[in-house]
Amino acid sequence: MRFRTIMIFPEFENIDVINDIRKKYDPLADLVLPHITLVFPFDSELTNEELNLHLKECLSDIQPFKMELEGFSKQINNYGNYLLLNVVQGIDEIKNIHDRLYKGRLKQFDAGYDYVPHMTVGNLSSIDLLNKAFDDVNKCNDIFSTVVKKISVEMIGDNEESIIIIEHELNG
Template sequence: MSVRTIMIFPEFRNENVINDIRKKYDPLVDLVLPHITLVFPFDSDLSNKELSLHLKECLSGIKEFSIELEGFSKREDEYGNYLFLNVVQGEDIIKNIHHKLYKGKLKQFNNVNDYAPHMTVGKLSSTELLYEAYDYVSECNEKFSTVVKKISVEVIGEQEESIIIIEQELNG
């Protein structure tokens, strides 16, 4: 069994801004590219072929779509102190994909009640550091726009690195 995650890896013209923020605040910056998580890490004995078929079925009828990220938010929960880059366009489509993927074969892994699409750009060790990071990034007025053309499945490697194993094109 292997821990896998389903994500969007958007590519932005001004991605260097995101990477600069992540270098400062995200311990995973060197392990995984900037991403929007659709299905959170799950450990399953589903084969990659079965997972690929599930992805294909769930994404049937979904075409490429535009997204825009802008502005930041912070979240403190039992998993840590997080700094998010907010999705401001394409949110409904991302939520729809999230809900479709958690049906059927992945239903048992859905423990997310209030899914809000975002890109994590920081995980801080304390609330105080989170608020300092939030103050810093709040001065960033950049907008990040792109077209999502595919959904990816990664395996989380032994060193927490991201290894892409499946890519499903969106072509409706």
């Protein structure tokens, strides 16, 4: 079985600004579209049909919602030196979806971390490079607004590429 992930792939009018930042600072920029991860990569025997049913059950009453991203932050952990675009509107809705998806069939994959919705726009090889990238992106004053209408499941391919396998429309 291949790793799968559950994400929001937002559609912004000014997405080219995010794409330009990611091309400079995110090694995955050419492999996966800008996204907000809801369920982190997991390896499971669940079929795609069972996973789709899980989404339907967990998200049956979730309405489309407004989301806004603005401003940047840094996160340094065991996995890398990350440059993040902050979610400033829609945080509660995203956390609710995250929490619901990690119940039931996916409960075993919940690592118990404090979940803070964000979009990763960079992963730098050193803290010094992260600080330089952070200074660079802070010149960007754009606000990224959209209405989230669907939740997607991707399969991670052999070359780390994103293969969308399920799209669940939010309609409450």
